[in-house]
Each structure stands twice: as C-alpha cells, then as structure tokens.
Amino acid sequence: MNKTPFQITRRKLLSTTTAAMTTTLATPGILRAQAVNTLTMSVWVPLQGDVAQNLFYPWAEGIEEITDGRVKIDILPSPMGPPPAHLELLRSGQLDVGFSIHGYSQGEFARAKIGQFSFLGDAYGASQAFSKVYGQLLRGSEEHTGITLLGLFQHGPGMLMLRDKVVRTAEDFQGLRVRTSGGYISGLMSDLGATNVPMSPTDARQALIDGTIDGVCFPFEGAKAFNIVDQITYVSEIPSGYYNATWFQGMSNAAAARLPAEDLALIRSYSNEMIPVLAAKAFDYADYIGKEQLIAAGIEIETAPQSVINAVKDVAANYESAWSAEMAASGFEGERALAFTRRLTSGG
Incomplete structure (x- = not known):
C-alpha cells in the first residue's frame, strides 16, 4: 500500500496555496513599514x-x-x-x-x-x-x-483501541473502562455500557500501563502521536468513525x-x-x-460486525435527534445541517 508522504510537499503546498489565496484575499495596496x-x-x-x-x-x-x-x-x-x-x-x-x-x-x-x-x-x-x-x-x-x-x-474517524479486550458483540461494551475526550463520544460509550474515563490524550499511555483503563477512543493517528502502539492489542474499526x-x-x-x-x-x-x-x-x-504502524506491530484491526454497528446507530440516533431539537429551539435546522454534512463527506 503506497502513499506519498505529505510532509515532503510542505514547502510546495505553501507556495501554491499562498498564490491561490491572492484570488480570495483583498490585500491592501501598500502596507506601511x-x-x-x-x-x-x-x-x-x-x-x-x-x-x-x-x-x-x-x-x-x-x-x-x-x-x-x-x-x-x-x-x-x-x-x-x-x-x-x-x-x-x-x-x-x-x-x-x-x-x-x-x-x-x-x-x-x-x-x-x-x-x-x-x-x-x-x-x-x-x-x-x-x-x-x-x-x-x-x-x-x-x-x-x-x-x-x-x-x-x-x-479522522475515531476508533476503539483496547488492551487485552475485544468488542465483537454489543454486550462486549459492558464494563469497559475507556478514555474519551468528552462531548458526544463520552455519552456514546456510557450508553453502550462502557465506563467513560475522560482524560487528556497525553495521559492515556500511563493509564493503559497502570491498568486504570482498558482502552481509548482515538483516530488511528492518535496511536502513534500519543505512543500507545505497544499498549494496544485490538482495534475495533468503524471506517466512517465511532465518533469524531x-x-x-x-x-x-x-x-x-x-x-x-x-x-x-x-x-x-x-x-x-x-x-x-x-x-x-x-x-x-x-x-x-498510524494504521500502518499498528499493522506492522501485528495488532488485530477488525471491522466492527453489523451487530456492533447497529448498537452504535441506535444510540447515535438518540443523540442526533436530541441535538436537532436543541438546534430547532435556537432557530437552526439541525437535521438538515447534519444531512448536508454527510453529503459533503464520505460518511454517506
């Protein structure tokens, strides 16, 4: 699987995007020294x-x-x-x-x-x-x-990364202690049956080592960025994301x-x-x-079975409905905004 590293094109990106911005920015004529x-x-x-x-x-x-x-x-x-x-x-x-x-x-x-x-x-x-x-x-x-x-x-789309645990049925969420970042994902994990443990991502490695959590909710990049590849044994993947x-x-x-x-x-x-x-x-x-590093380390990355996806969908639907109602009370069409968001992405 080949992919051109983005980092090596950084200077090229700057030159091209800066040039492009001249068509969108109303630059003042001559700025004072x-x-x-x-x-x-x-x-x-x-x-x-x-x-x-x-x-x-x-x-x-x-x-x-x-x-x-x-x-x-x-x-x-x-x-x-x-x-x-x-x-x-x-x-x-x-x-x-x-x-x-x-x-x-x-x-x-x-x-x-x-x-x-x-x-x-x-x-x-x-x-x-x-x-x-x-x-x-x-x-x-x-x-x-x-x-x-x-x-x-x-x-990117957030995954569920676990140490010495797996999630292959909806019941497997029960009792899991999972690090989350707060907001929607914390509620989702709790409603699925996991114990939500909010903490900074920088604390996740030590918490896995200490055994105070069973896993984390991270995108694939987080495994490398926060140095937990060697602490993970299993990843439950929903390609379009458990959360963002x-x-x-x-x-x-x-x-x-x-x-x-x-x-x-x-x-x-x-x-x-x-x-x-x-x-x-x-x-x-x-x-x-991040995903390539997990694969190279021999860590099992399993696409979530339909029963797990359905459980996530059921909980997610409740949050989306509640949010849309909250937006309506504030004068916004939340349901249409969410549908538009999904049309703009690969989330369907």
Whole structure:
C-alpha cells in the first residue's frame, strides 16, 4: 500500500496555496513599514509528529509569508498547559495563539456537536465539511466567546483501541473502562455500557500501563502521536468513525488588538481558508501512518460486525435527534445541517 508522504510537499503546498489565496484575499495596496509582531503559539500534540509538522508549522510559515514578515509565529518548545486548559489560556491573554477540542468545554459549544457524531467519514472530507457547515451555516464563531477564532477542523474517524479486550458483540461494551475526550463520544460509550474515563490524550499511555483503563477512543493517528502502539492489542474499526472530535484554533483578543488591522484581516482570512485544508491533509496522512504502524506491530484491526454497528446507530440516533431539537429551539435546522454534512463527506 503506497502513499506519498505529505510532509515532503510542505514547502510546495505553501507556495501554491499562498498564490491561490491572492484570488480570495483583498490585500491592501501598500502596507506601511511596521515592526515585527511575534505571537507565541502553544502546541500540545507532539512537535515532531505528523499533525504538527503538516498543519501548525506550515500555517505559521504561511502567516509570515502573507504578512511579508511583519507577523511571526513562535511555536513554543513545550505546551503552556494540558490540552483542556488552552481555551482559558487564550481568553486570559497568557497565550497568543492556540487550539483545543470543543468537547473539553462542556456546554459551551452546542452547535459544534454536529461534527462529533458517528459515521461522519474520513479526515479529509469531515474537516472541510465541519468548517463550512458549523462555521458558516451554524455561525460557529458566535460560540467562541472571548477569543478571535481563526479556524475550525476535525481529526479522522475515531476508533476503539483496547488492551487485552475485544468488542465483537454489543454486550462486549459492558464494563469497559475507556478514555474519551468528552462531548458526544463520552455519552456514546456510557450508553453502550462502557465506563467513560475522560482524560487528556497525553495521559492515556500511563493509564493503559497502570491498568486504570482498558482502552481509548482515538483516530488511528492518535496511536502513534500519543505512543500507545505497544499498549494496544485490538482495534475495533468503524471506517466512517465511532465518533469524531471537533477542534478550533484561535488567537487571544489581546494579541489581536496588538496587530495592525490590515495584518489581522489577512491572518483571519488566510487562516479561515487554509486551516481546514491543512488539517484535512495532515490528519488523513497521519491516520494512514498510524494504521500502518499498528499493522506492522501485528495488532488485530477488525471491522466492527453489523451487530456492533447497529448498537452504535441506535444510540447515535438518540443523540442526533436530541441535538436537532436543541438546534430547532435556537432557530437552526439541525437535521438538515447534519444531512448536508454527510453529503459533503464520505460518511454517506
């Protein structure tokens, strides 16, 4: 199975996408000579991993290029805090640029649940569909209070990865202790009979070693990114995903206020356009690499039998109906938005 590594095309991607952006950005005629503004960015996924190398670093390079060097992104050598803390780090102005997962903040991002449901398809389609449907049709920026939203994206379809356990019937979920990221997947696992254990992905390896969890809900890229390949013995795969996770990238309002208006407009337009594209490519490639590592390690990857898929569908339908009703009460057509999302992806 051959696949061209995405990472080696990073510079080429930057040159072509930057050129393409000239047709979509209303660039000011001649910007005044200005001092360089350096913005700090905290990245809590591995810096040498596929996602950081193919999403955050190219984005940072693109920002410097489109602003002609007036804005630089300084990616810190270590994250400023655990993943769930990054939203408040942005809101407080302690951090200039960061990203996080909507599911870490219970109750704040009701509309974003549209991108967390089961059977949404691969990373490439899902990330771009989420940005379009949630970001535009559901006016997702309204939910990101206290920060300047830069972009929206998703990872690839989430799988169930287990140690010394298997799931071949709906009954096999009973009693499983599973790490989840919060939001929809936590409810899904609980309703299927598993014990939901919310925790940061960076804590998953030690929890597997200690035996405090039986498995994790991760996309394939997570197995490599969070170094759990040697701790997993079995993967239950639903090709279009048990779930997904929705992400946002933002800038603190304090940092936004420091930038000249022309540069801030360039950054927001470029980021809104390119973050979903970069994320789609980065996660799709990272999922491929993660799955290949699991296969090379001899780990059993089994497509979920129909009885398991049906159990997931039954639970998922209840969540989708409840969400659609919640959206209707807020003036949005949730059911149509979800159907549109699935038409845009390989989730069917």
